[in-house]
Amino acid sequence: MKTIIFTILFFVLFAGSMFAQDYATEKDLAKIEIVRQKFLRSTSNFEKAQLAMELSTVYRLIVDNENCKKYATIAINLSKNFRAIDKNSRLHLQYKEILAKAIENYGATLAFDDATKANDTLQVSLQLAKEIGDKKGIAMVNYSLGLANSFRSNTLVAIKYFDTALVLFTETKNKTYIGNTLFNLSLEKRYLGMYGDALEYSIKSLKIAEEIKDTLLITNSLLANGFNYMLAKNFPEALNEQKRALLFFQMTKNDNGLATAYNDMGTTELNAGNLDSALKYNKIALEIRKKLNNANEITISYNYISQILRKQGRFKEALAASKKAIPYALKFGDSRFTMDTYLETGDTYVELGDYKNAVINYNLAYDVALKNNSRNYQAAALVQIAKSYYKADNRNEALKNLKLADQIVQLNDFKNRRRIYKTMTEIYVKNNDFKNSFENQVKFQQMNDTMNVIEKAEKITSLTQKLIYENKHSLQKASQDKEIAIQQSQIAQQKFMRNLSIVGLVIGIILAVVFFIRFKEKRKLNIELEKTLTDLKVTQKQLIQSEKMASLGELTAGIAHEIQNPLNFVNNFSEVSADLLAEMQQEINKGNYAEAKELLKDILQNLEKINHHGNRADAIVKGMLQHSRSSTGKKELMDLNSLCDEYLRLSYHGLRAKDKTFNAMIKTDFDESIGKIMIIPQDFGRVILNLLTNAFYVVNEKKHLNLENYQPTVSIGTRNEDDKIIITVNDNGNGMSPEVKAKIFQPFFTTKPTGQGTGLGLSMSNDIISKGHNGTLTVDSKENEGTTFTITLKKENT
Amino acid sequence: MKILVVDDEMDVKTLFEQRFRKEIKNHDLEFQFAFSGEEAINFMKDHEHEAVLILSDINMPGMSGLVLLKHIKENYEKPPPIVMMITAYGDSENYNEAMKLGADDFLTKPVDFAILKEKLKNFMS
Numbered sequence: 039m040k041t042i043i044f045t046i047l048f049f050v051l052f053a054g055s056m057f058a059q060d061y062a063t064e065k066d067l068a069k070i071e072i073v074r075q076k077f078l079r080s081t082s083n084f085e086k087a088q089l090a091m092e093l094s095t096v097y098r099l100i101v102d103n104e105n106c107k108k109y110a111t112i113a114i115n116l117s118k119n120f121r122a123i124d125k126n127s128r129l130h131l132q133y134k135e136i137l138a139k140a141i142e143n144y145g146a147t148l149a150f151d152d153a154t155k156a157n158d159t160l161q162v163s164l165q166l167a168k169e170i171g172d173k174k175g176i177a178m179v180n181y182s183l184g185l186a187n188s189f190r191s192n193t194l195v196a197i198k199y200f201d202t203a204l205v206l207f208t209e210t211k212n213k214t215y216i217g218n219t220l221f222n223l224s225l226e227k228r229y230l231g232m233y234g235d236a237l238e239y240s241i242k243s244l245k246i247a248e249e250i251k252d253t254l255l256i257t258n259s260l261l262a263n264g265f266n267y268m269l270a271k272n273f274p275e276a277l278n279e280q281k282r283a284l285l286f287f288q289m290t291k292n293d294n295g296l297a298t299a300y301n302d303m304g305t306t307e308l309n310a311g312n313l314d315s316a317l318k319y320n321k322i323a324l325e326i327r328k329k330l331n332n333a334n335e336i337t338i339s340y341n342y343i344s345q346i347l348r349k350q351g352r353f354k355e356a357l358a359a360s361k362k363a364i365p366y367a368l369k370f371g372d373s374r375f376t377m378d379t380y381l382e383t384g385d386t387y388v389e390l391g392d393y394k395n396a397v398i399n400y401n402l403a404y405d406v407a408l409k410n411n412s413r414n415y416q417a418a419a420l421v422q423i424a425k426s427y428y429k430a431d432n433r434n435e436a437l438k439n440l441k442l443a444d445q446i447v448q449l450n451d452f453k454n455r456r457r458i459y460k461t462m463t464e465i466y467v468k469n470n471d472f473k474n475s476f477e478n479q480v481k482f483q484q485m486n487d488t489m490n491v492i493e494k495a496e497k498i499t500s501l502t503q504k505l506i507y508e509n510k511h512s513l514q515k516a517s518q519d520k521e522i523a524i525q526q527s528q529i530a531q532q533k534f535m536r537n538l539s540i541v542g543l544v545i546g547i548i549l550a551v552v553f554f555i556r557f558k559e560k561r562k563l564n565i566e567l568e569k570t571l572t573d574l575k576v577t578q579k580q581l582i583q584s585e586k587m588a589s590l591g592e593l594t595a596g597i598a599h600e601i602q603n604p605l606n607f608v609n610n611f612s613e614v615s616a617d618l619l620a621e622m623q624q625e626i627n628k629g630n631y632a633e634a635k636e637l638l639k640d641i642l643q644n645l646e647k648i649n650h651h652g653n654r655a656d657a658i659v660k661g662m663l664q665h666s667r668s669s670t671g672k673k674e675l676m677d678l679n680s681l682c683d684e685y686l687r688l689s690y691h692g693l694r695a696k697d698k699t700f701n702a703m704i705k706t707d708f709d710e711s712i713g714k715i716m717i718i719p720q721d722f723g724r725v726i727l728n729l730l731t732n733a734f735y736v737v738n739e740k741k742h743l744n745l746e747n748y749q750p751t752v753s754i755g756t757r758n759e760d761d762k763i764i765i766t767v768n769d770n771g772n773g774m775s776p777e778v779k780a781k782i783f784q785p786f787f788t789t790k791p792t793g794q795g796t797g798l799g800l801s802m803s804n805d806i807i808s809k810g811h812n813g814t815l816t817v818d819s820k821e822n823e824g825t826t827f828t829i830t831l832k833k834e835n836t
Numbered sequence: 837m838k839i840l841v842v843d844d845e846m847d848v849k850t851l852f853e854q855r856f857r858k859e860i861k862n863h864d865l866e867f868q869f870a871f872s873g874e875e876a877i878n879f880m881k882d883h884e885h886e887a888v889l890i891l892s893d894i895n896m897p898g899m900s901g902l903v904l905l906k907h908i909k910e911n912y913e914k915p916p917p918i919v920m921m922i923t924a925y926g927d928s929e930n931y932n933e934a935m936k937l938g939a940d941d942f943l944t945k946p947v948d949f950a951i952l953k954e955k956l957k958n959f960m961s
Contacts, residue, residue: 602924606946607847613949614854640854647847694895704897 070096084129087116091136094143103147110147113140131170138166142179149186156186177206181219188226197226217246217255224262228269237266257283257295264302273310277303297326297335301342308346317346333370337363337379344382348389357386373410377403377419384422393430397423417447417454424461433465440465456485601658604651611644611651618644657684671810673716679708681719682726682754682765689730693738702737707755712763715836721810725803729767729827730754732799736771736825763831770824779819811835837960838883840868842876842892842904843922855949865956873899877907880917887915889959894923894930902933909938918959922947 070093077089090113097106113136120133145159160183167175184199200223207215224239240262247255260283267276280303287295304319324339340363347356360383367375380403387396400422407415420443427436440462447454459482466475622637686704693700730752737750750770757764774782778789783804807815812835819825841852849869859865870876873896880888890908894901905919920941921934931942941955 602945603845606924607845607851609946610851610855610949614851618854643850644854647850651847690897691895694900701898701900701903 066096066100083116084132087113087133087136090116091140091143094140098143098146106143106147110140110144113137114144134166134170135172135175138163138170138172138175138179141166142175142182146182146185149182149189153186153189153192156189157183160186173206174210174212177203177210177212177215180206181215181222184219184222184226188222193226193229197223200226213246213250214252214255217243217250217252217259220246221255221259221262224259224266228262228266233266233269237263237270240266253286253290257286257292257299260286261298261302264306268302268306268309271309273306276306280306293326293330294332297323297330297332300326301335301339304342308342313346313350317343317350320346333366334375336366337370337375340366341379341382344386348386353386353389357383357390360386373406373412374415377406377412377415380406381419381422384426388422388426388429393426396426400426413446413448414451414454417443417451417458420446421454421457421461428461428465433468437462437465452485456482459485601655604654604658607651608648608655611648615641615644615648658688671718671721673718675714676717676719676722677714678712678717678763678765679710679756681717681723682706682708682756685723685726686730686754689727689734693731693734697738700734700738702734702741702750702752705751705753705755707753709756709758711758712756715763715831717831717836718806718810721806725806725815725829726754726765726767728799728803733767733769733771733825737769740771761833763833763836765829765831766826768824768826773819773821773823773825775821779817782817783815807831838866838868838886838888839956840870840876840879840888840890842870842873842890842896842901844871844893844896846871848893856953872896873901873904873907876904880908880912884912887917889918889920889956891920891922894921894925894934902930902937905934905937905939920955 073089073093073096077086077093080086080089090109094106094109094113097103097109117133117137117140120130120137123130123133141159141163145156145163148156148159160179164176164179164183167179180199180203184196184203187193187196187199200219204216204219204223207219220239220243224236224243227233227236227239240259243255244259244263247259260279264276264279264283267273267279280299284296284299284303287293287299300319300323304316304323307313307316307319320339320342324336324343327335327339340359344356344360344363347353347359360379363379364376364383367379380399384396384399384403387393387399400419404416404419404423407413407419420439424436424439424443427433427439440458443454443458444462447458449455459478463475463478463482466472466478618637618641622634622641625631625634625637683706686706690702690704733752737752741748741750753766753768755766755768757766774789782800784801804815807813807829811831813829813831816828816830817825818828841848852867852869853860856865856867860867868879870879873892876890876892877899892901892904901921901923905921908917908919918940919938920943921930921939922943922945923930924945934942940959943952943955
């Protein structure tokens, strides 16, 4: 059988925020009596006001609202004329303080009857406290305002006041109220459905409560923790906290607290689906509450018991329980408890198939709702009535009630509206009224969609909160574990130190061990440092290699072209030589020796040419290999001019191959007197190549500006001077600004677009010339005119 | 008929003279050589009214063969000189560019002189 479970939300939420209020003990009452006697005997207006205010404060703390209000009113009347007293006198201020506090007490008690009035009254008190500049007073009024707004279910406003109070209490180091404010913030966050935040606050308040040994706050925090864990669906942790609270209450013999703890444990078990345990705990709570005769709490227990029994299919027992709840609910006077109880009873009658009695109970709930102007309870009751009639096959009555419900229901009460339209649709179908059935189906669908969205949002919120909760929990656990570990290590250390002092000899050994460990640690650090250094060196090498490969890529096309040219000659000169030999043979046969001699000259010349061009191709390939190979770092005797010429061709054709539109005039001015000098060929070649490709790049850039009469030109020259050799690479590009010029030798500096240059070329070139060849690489540049790089090598080094 | 060979490689002259040894001897062909695009243009100015066939390299420092081709085809309408391009870059991009500019033929290095002779014969007749 499908169980209809009518959601009774109110008492569930209420139970969670209901805490073991430590009502006045006899000691408290005795103390109060002494103050009261003093008040009655006093003849001084000021003293009377002071004592009345104190009495109202004490009564407020023991939740004796009537006496609190009575003495607050006396204090207000006795101090309200303070403005007549000299503004600068101490008395003026003291009266003002009494008035502020008395108004606050009065306002706080009002919260129980009329939260709006309470709020207004408290605002007056806040204004006075601000005028006095009394931080403690302002903090207290904010706290009271938080509570008053909490009563009005004005959660967000309440949080705002509690937050302000928390800051002020922290500043004034009022630990008791820091704890209480944290606890209240925990409750408000829970009402918002933010269980993770709620848990964070209740954990904090528990910590403070334990610090200041405030039993009431400890147990309240434990119960709040328990409830928050339960809402976050961590049932074992919830029960754990609730059982801790239970122990406290057993020690302090606080029956009220015991009942609350059992109640909460029952709720946890109910949510965890352990119906038997849930029933057991709720029954214990009920027994204690009956002894204490707390009407509202007895109602709650009976309602829980009824709900559990109904879930277990024990309808008659459930009915008995909810029926017993009714007189208590009526006695307590909160309409929501009464309505919930009637609805609960009605639900059980439906389960029993007794629709007549179900309708009677739902109608009772409806009447209470009507009297209290609660539209959602009215709608809910009417839907249940309609459903009962529908089940009893009285479709007309059912429709009548549904239509009424449709008129009453609030637009944003999607849950009840969905119920209304769904039931209406079903009835119209049964009546063969398809037009109305369709209309309601559409409405139902709309409600359903809305509800789905809301439910999904709720689910997301709950999931998020669960995540927050889990994070906080693990953090808390981690810090606990850490503390335990520290404590243990401290204990171990202490033990260790004790033993150490007994056996003097051991000290020496220990010290040796310590030093050895230190040494090992240092060595480990050194090894790690060395490893880092090695890694860095490897990375650097890879970077240099990649820079080389990048320039090689630029060259490959040029190299291919450069090889084709000598190959063209090698092939053709060898072929033509074969022809010439054949011709020569013929001439010899004819006896034309003069002619044959001519041919022989040509053939010899051709062989020379074949050799020359073969060598050329060989040099290109070798150059390419040299360029890609890691440098030997050894100086060799090289023909500087031919090396420059080779790289000039390579870079020019390389660029040409990449960019067909590229072209430039090349000017060479080689001083033939230089001959061979000692250089590191791979490294030096790389420098020349780098300077040339840069030069070609800038003239090409300038050419793209389409300036009139611009002839891109790159020149390379060598000069043999007294004690030095100078190599210059010049371009007529756009030159560079002083800012750029200052940076060009820095590693990773590049003016090329991202991805086109590594920014390492010139810094590497500079290193090669200065470190590898003991020379200098300098730059001279004029903006818009061009740049000249000059390599100067001392002859003694070459 | 005059044939102008344009290439920055000096040895081209020797090679052509040997390859076309017989043709030159019999005065079937007459070869002239220019070692840059600029030099070729000067030559054309001096021989404006003669029928000339041009064989040009593409990759030369300064004026490239393609620029030379464009210049010739734009400035010499009558009679239109025949221009054959010879290059180490046998890629389609070079080929298409040459054809777009009006080249009459396209050869790649290393040059196959048997084919070149055949082509020249066709252009002469």
